Amino acid sequence: MASASTTTARRGSGVGESAGRPDGVPKVRGEFAFSSDLWMDEMLWGKTLRSPHASARIVSIDARPALALPGVHAVMTAADVTGRATYGVEVPDQPVFASDVVRFHGEPVAAVAADHPEVARAAARLVEVVYEPVEPVVDPELAVTAAPLHPSGNLFRHVRIRRGDPSATGDVVVEGSYEVGMQDQAFMGPESGLAVPAEDGGVDLYVATQWLHVDRDQIAASLGMPPERVRLYLAGVGGAFGGREDVSLQIHLCLLALRTGRPVKMVYSRDESFFGHVHRHPARMWYRHHANRAGDLVKVEARIVLDGGAYLSSSNAVVSNAAAFAAGPYRVPSAAIDGYAVRTNNPPCGAMRGFGAVQVCFGHEAQMDKLAAALGMDPVDLRLRNALEQFDTLVTGQVLTGATPVRECIRAAMAHPLPPDPTPRDPMMSRPGGAGLTADDGDVRRGTGLAVSFKNIGYSEGFDDYATARVRLEAGVAGEPLATVLVATAEVGQGFVTLAQQIAREELGVADVVLAPAATSDVGSAGSSSASRQTWMSGGAVQLACAGVRRQLLDRSAVRWGCALEALRWEDGAVTRLGSVDRLTLAELLDAGAVEAEHEYHHRPTKALDADGQGDAHLSFMYAAHRAVVDVDPGLGLVRVVQVTTGQDVGRALNPVQVTGQIEGGIAQGVGLAVMEEIVVDGGQVRNPSFTDYLIPTTLDMPDVAATLIEVPEPDAPYGAKGVGEPPAISSGPAVLAAIRDATGLDLRRAPVRPEDIALGVRPA
Amino acid sequence: MQVTITVNGTSETHEVETRTLLVHYLREACGHTGTNVGCDTTSCGACTVLLDGESVKSCTVLAAQADGRDVTTIEGMASPDGTLHPIQQAFHEEHGLQCGYCTPGMVMAAASFLKENPDPTEAEVREALEGNLCRCTGYHNIVQSILAAAKNRELVS
Numbered sequence: 066m067a068s069a070s071t072t073t074a075r076r077g078s079g080v081g082e083s084a085g086r087p088d089g090v091p092k093v094r095g096e097f098a099f100s101s102d103l104w105m106d107e108m109l110w111g112k113t114l115r116s117p118h119a120s121a122r123i124v125s126i127d128a129r130p131a132l133a134l135p136g137v138h139a140v141m142t143a144a145d146v147t148g149r150a151t152y153g154v155e156v157p158d159q160p161v162f163a164s165d166v167v168r169f170h171g172e173p174v175a176a177v178a179a180d181h182p183e184v185a186r187a188a189a190r191l192v193e194v195v196y197e198p199v200e201p202v203v204d205p206e207l208a209v210t211a212a213p214l215h216p217s218g219n220l221f222r223h224v225r226i227r228r229g230d231p232s233a234t235g236d237v238v239v240e241g242s243y244e245v246g247m248q249d250q251a252f253m254g255p256e257s258g259l260a261v262p263a264e265d266g267g268v269d270l271y272v273a274t275q276w277l278h279v280d281r282d283q284i285a286a287s288l289g290m291p292p293e294r295v296r297l298y299l300a301g302v303g304g305a306f307g308g309r310e311d312v313s314l315q316i317h318l319c320l321l322a323l324r325t326g327r328p329v330k331m332v333y334s335r336d337e338s339f340f341g342h343v344h345r346h347p348a349r350m351w352y353r354h355h356a357n358r359a360g361d362l363v364k365v366e367a368r369i370v371l372d373g374g375a376y377l378s379s380s381n382a383v384v385s386n387a388a389a390f391a392a393g394p395y396r397v398p399s400a401a402i403d404g405y406a407v408r409t410n411n412p413p414c415g416a417m418r419g420f421g422a423v424q425v426c427f428g429h430e431a432q433m434d435k436l437a438a439a440l441g442m443d444p445v446d447l448r449l450r451n452a453l454e455q456f457d458t459l460v461t462g463q464v465l466t467g468a469t470p471v472r473e474c475i476r477a478a479m480a481h482p483l484p485p486d487p488t489p490r491d492p493m494m495s496r497p498g499g500a501g502l503t504a505d506d507g508d509v510r511r512g513t514g515l516a517v518s519f520k521n522i523g524y525s526e527g528f529d530d531y532a533t534a535r536v537r538l539e540a541g542v543a544g545e546p547l548a549t550v551l552v553a554t555a556e557v558g559q560g561f562v563t564l565a566q567q568i569a570r571e572e573l574g575v576a577d578v579v580l581a582p583a584a585t586s587d588v589g590s591a592g593s594s595s596a597s598r599q600t601w602m603s604g605g606a607v608q609l610a611c612a613g614v615r616r617q618l619l620d621r622s623a624v625r626w627g628c629a630l631e632a633l634r635w636e637d638g639a640v641t642r643l644g645s646v647d648r649l650t651l652a653e654l655l656d657a658g659a660v661e662a663e664h665e666y667h668h669r670p671t672k673a674l675d676a677d678g679q680g681d682a683h684l685s686f687m688y689a690a691h692r693a694v695v696d697v698d699p700g701l702g703l704v705r706v707v708q709v710t711t712g713q714d715v716g717r718a719l720n721p722v723q724v725t726g727q728i729e730g731g732i733a734q735g736v737g738l739a740v741m742e743e744i745v746v747d748g749g750q751v752r753n754p755s756f757t758d759y760l761i762p763t764t765l766d767m768p769d770v771a772a773t774l775i776e777v778p779e780p781d782a783p784y785g786a787k788g789v790g791e792p793p794a795i796s797s798g799p800a801v802l803a804a805i806r807d808a809t810g811l812d813l814r815r816a817p818v819r820p821e822d823i824a825l826g827v828r829p830a
Numbered sequence: 831m832q833v834t835i836t837v838n839g840t841s842e843t844h845e846v847e848t849r850t851l852l853v854h855y856l857r858e859a860c861g862h863t864g865t866n867v868g869c870d871t872t873s874c875g876a877c878t879v880l881l882d883g884e885s886v887k888s889c890t891v892l893a894a895q896a897d898g899r900d901v902t903t904i905e906g907m908a909s910p911d912g913t914l915h916p917i918q919q920a921f922h923e924e925h926g927l928q929c930g931y932c933t934p935g936m937v938m939a940a941a942s943f944l945k946e947n948p949d950p951t952e953a954e955v956r957e958a959l960e961g962n963l964c965r966c967t968g969y970h971n972i973v974q975s976i977l978a979a980a981k982n983r984e985l986v987s
Contacts (some may be wrong), residue, residue: 085922092930093918095864095904099931102863253868253876253931253965303866303931304965335869494957558929558966722925729968730928756873756963764956764969 080571080784083722086563087580088556100273100300101332103259109138111321111331112185113314114175114192115340116167119410119749120201120214123165123174123194131177131191136184138325140192142175145320148289154279154311154415158217159376161287161316167196168214168375169412170750171340178321178329201410201749205349205372208409214375221373221380221406224388226678228460229399235355235363239435243352243428244815246743247372248345248734250417251761254303256313256341257332260322267294268319273302275309275555277583278590287316288323292585295319299583305557306734307416308342310595311378339754343378343415344744346371346406348387348424354432355399360442362451364399365392365432365460369425371406371414378415380406385526386421388678392460393429394471394519394688395451400460402678410749416595418734418794422520427816430516430799434806444803448475448517453688462679467686468777468787470714474690475517477712477773484708484769487511487696497696497703499765504698511707512697514803517690518796521683522788523598523668530598530684531667533589534606536569538614538651539659541577546638546651548573550610551581554591554603559790560723561599565607567719568783572611574638575651589665597687597788600719605783606666613662618654625649669781685779688714689792691732693768693800697808702820704740704805706768709797713772716779716787724789728772731793737762738794739801743817833893837862838906846893852886853877855893856903864904864934868963875962878935879903885942887961904934907941916982917941917975926975928966936962940976950980 078084091097128140143150143164150164151157163172175192179185202211208219258272267290274280277297285292302309314331321329333341349370355363369387373380388404417423437444452471458464487496489506497504524530534552541547548569556562562580569578581587591603615635622640623630632643640649672680694708709732718724734742741760745752753759778785798816806813811826833850834843837860844859856862856879865888868876877888880902888901907915917937920926927933936959943958944950950958955976956969964972 083925086925086927088930089922089927090914092927092933093904093914093921093937094908095862095934097930098863099866101866102857104861104863251965253874253929253963254866255868302929303868304929306965332867335871335874492953494953560928726925726928726967726971729970730966731968733968734965755871756869757871761963761965762968763961763963764959764973767969770968770970 078567078570080567080719083720084563084567086560087566088562098301099254099303100271101254101257103271103300103330105259105261105328108259108328108330109178109180109325110182110185111318111329112177112189113173113317114189116163116170116172116174118167118196118198119170120199121167121196122199123163123167124197125195126175127193128175130193131188134184134188134191136180137177137188138327139178139321140175140188141320141324146287149286152283152287152312152316153377154379155381156377158215168410171412173317176317176321178325203409203411203749205370205407205409208407214408214410219408221377221408222384224385224404224678226388226400226402226460228462231401233355233364233399236358237356237436237439238353239432239439240353241432241435242814243350243431245348245424245427246817247347247414247746248417248738248742249339249744249759250306250308250342252304252306252308255333255335255338258300258314258318259328259330260318261328262322262326265294267296268322269296269298270315270319271298271300272315273300273309275305275557275595276593277553277555277585280312280315281585283312284316284319288319296584296586299555302555302557305594306418307420307595310416310593311343313341335756336754339751343413345417346373346383346414346424350425350428352428352432354436356436356440360440360447360450362395362397365397367391367402369404372409372411373406374409374411374413376413378413380415383415383421386521387425389461389682390422390520391425391429393433394453394517396453396457397460402460411746412751418731419520419791420596422518422795426516426518426795426799427802430796430803434803445475445479445515448515461674461682463681463683465686467779467781468714468716469688470775470777471517471688473775474688474712474714477775478515478690478692478710481710481771484694494765497698497705498701504701504703508698508700509696510699510808511694512804512808513692513694514800514807515690515692516796516799516803518792519686519688520791520795522601522687523596523684525671525684526682527671527673529667530592530602531665532591532602532606533663533665534603534610535588535661535663536607536610536614537659537661538573538655540652540655544652545577546575546655548575548578549581550578550607551588552591552603552607553583553585553588554599555583555594557594559594559727560720561603563723564600564604564719568604568607569611572608573614597790600786600788601782602666602668604786606664608783609664609666610662613664614660617660617662621654621657622649685781685787687787687792689796691797691800693804695801695804695808697805697823699809699823702824704818706736706740706801708769709736709800710771711793712775713792714775714777714787715789716782717776717785718774719784719786721774724774725772727789728793729770731790732770732797733762733767734794735797736768736801738816739798740817831894833897835896836900838902848894850893851889852891852893852896853888856888862903862905866931866934868931873963875939876932876935878938878962880938880942885939904937907937917979920975920979924971924975924978926971932962932964936972940979944980948980952977
């Protein structure tokens with residue numbers, strides 16, 4: 066049974082309570098060491114030289130003028146890569162440094178180490194690279210048939226889904242084409258790290274990343290070293306949102322450190338950060354929805370083209386998601402969906418919060434509104450009528466065995482009170498345009514829109530997804546039990562460090578839990594801090610490692626009492642014996658020494674999709690609905706997002722205040738994509754790589770948020786908790802678009818909506 | 831050139847290039863790395879510090895311009911005995927941070943603002959913080975943190 070809870074915080078410390086962050090105090094004191102704060106005496110500064118062209122042949126590279134500059138210690142190019150010349154999070158198709166050709170604006174060509182950052186920058190400019198520019202291929206649809214831009218060709222992947230009756234048609238058919246622009250993760254702390262040559266000939270790298278172990282494996286391959294000689298330590302991460310899933314400066318730093326024998330630090334500027342990481346795929350989508358007169362979906366046809374840019378990154382998985390979630394969280398008996406991810410000379414695209422589900426949500430939700438209009442139905446009722454339920458079958462043939470509270474999410478989003486209507490008395494700052502170009506109050510039109518979404522949790526399609534945790538319990542300094550949790554999980558701001566403590570306290574009944582620093586040399590992989598997976602995966606690993614600790618303490622008790630294990634019970638952090646008053650406290654049990662247990666948590670196996678896109682490819686799904694209210698000045702094209710309400714399926718909220726923080730932050734990013742955020746790429750050239758030209762929401766752009774957490778425990782998940790990070794960033798943006806369409810009557814087909822799209826938009830006849 | 835700045839109550843003198851920005855003076859010459867750099871274009875506010883008690887973005891001020899003046903950074907906000915400043919305490923208690931990269935700048939901007947306006951409305955807090963970007967939180971808990979801090983009357987002194 067679903068229970069809807071508001072997020073009143075219980076300020077306790079166990080699972081389900083809004084415990085405080087262990088890194089909160091160092092972060093408010095300014096003592097938390099971000100990767101950009103790393104410092105070693107005698108360290109050098111690294112700088113990357115990047116291609117000014119989107120497509121060019123490299124005729125020659127001459128590093129001598131740079132090397133001649135006093136203070137320069139090394140200049141490295143493709144010729145200096147000691148191991149595999151390429152890297153990649155899925156397939157190594159991206160050169161560490163371009164050698165013969167460059168395939169995107171900003172591709173690394175050389176890296177310099179010098180004794181001062183300004184010397185390094187000057188030296189990078191002195192490297193003489195002669196390019197022969199080539200006309201870039203920038204249209205993803207033309208790229209498919211264009212001459213190959215890479216030996217692996219231009220089509221990364223075609224995901225074809227066929228289900229039901231291909232000839233099925235509906236009484237009512239609506240068709241539409243939609244576009245989504247390129248969004249940047251725009252984490253606040255630009256890429257940075259420090260590589261230190263080690264005595265064993267290996268290297269220690271301190272870096273902000275989302276997945277230490279997979280970075281390590283890519284670095285080791287390109288250094289030509291066994292992985293154990295490359296040790297990664299998590300440095301403080303200033304946000305991630307998918308943008309740190311791929312390697313950026315890691316290999317360059319390690320190469321420079323090993324070449325110079327000195328520690329080397331690198332910090333990207335904001336400008337370089339825009340070139341240094343992958344972005345959210347721009348999408349072009351065509352849809353045709355069929356329904357019967359009663360409003361039941363009959364068939365969904367879709368064709369989705371994702372511009373993957375110059376290199377693969379995680380395009381294969383993103384397009385798989387885009388296809389799998391293309392129809393939205395609705396019952397669709399027949400489907401013909403084709404998703405393509407293609408290579409172009411645009412910047413590489415890969416992971417960003419929502420990962421393929423975001424782009425298609427703009428399409429399927431616009432279609433649902435169009436269909437409702439064609440049917441003369443209320444758009445909320447149409448969605449409720451078609452909403453997925455438990456044991457329904459997806460277009461991929463997967464049966465939904467987990468919690469599927471789609472209707473609860475919709476009802477909860479709609480149940481929140483609407484904001485008061487705008488009045489001429491409202492302060493100017495609350496009108497569209499705010500402090501700058503401000504709407505006249507008489508021109509403001511209000512609109513409301515709803516959007517619904519779903520997405521997978523964890524890695525899919527047969528990937529053996531796992532997380533490792535080790536828990537040690539010992540007597541602390543004053544004899545009190547002290548638990549130490551060791552995981553390589555990347556804390557990127559989401560608050561896994563809080564959850565790890567909560568879980569250990571819950572499982573072991575101890576108050577004192579410390580987290581050991583995350584490092585590849587001390588513990589196995591935790592997998593990536595992405596795909597909303599760490600609560601489930603690393604959380605499950607910590608839970609079961611704690612269970613291992615408990616089992617050892619029970620064994621110890623059984624030996625001490627000379628009794629069978631079955632007679633023993635774990636009770637409030639002590640061991641008791643059935644039928645007796647015997648009781649051993651943790652302190653007594655730990656007299657005999659510490660206990661330690663490790664667990665590698667694997668989720669249920671998933672399967673690859675077959676030739677028709679059918680298969681149990683996903684572990685589990687999260688659902689969310691968002692209702693947006695906007696004020697628009699149609700003449701000036703200005704939008705103010707007034708309110709976003711949501712119902713979000715979380716399984717169970719392990720830390721309600723943190724969950725709400727994820728929801729509000731995710732909605733900010735969804736609103737940003739809907740009305741302001743886009744990397745403008747023109748002929749392959751990135752035009753706005755700065756925070757003056759790439760705008761993200763400020764305090765004044767952020768709408769009011771009211772959230773209802775839908776708690777239906779997920780049967781397979783530790784504590785019944787699903788992930789929570791991505792859903793807020795998925796349907797919030799499409800809800801805003803729907804609200805702007807409602808306010809203006811315009812057939813807006815593209816996100817982000819620009820002022821000219823509204824001011825110059827043509828109303829449908 | 832030689833630049834002397836009183837940083838968090840301690841006089842610091844360092845020989846720097848004339849073009850050195852205050853943020854680099856603080857981070858690299860003084861070793862106060864609590865002040866972060868987020869954008870290089872005065873857009874994000876991560877580098878906000880107090881110059882003679884007023885908030886400035888330290889990436890837009892030359893160290894030379896601060897010569898002979900007082901600078902307070904995030905490291906100077908807690909009491910000498912380590913007690914958190916009420917704004918710091920509120921950010922921690924109200925979950926006003928996630929990754930924490932924007933936090934020092936937010937706290938400093940809030941400190942300057944609350945001195946001018948000790949009892950602000952929510953709308954006034956939002957307007958005051960418009961120059962400080964956060965990508966994690968959606969700002970609501972940041973605004974709540976500052977309103978909670980304002981309720982603590984000791985702060986006004």
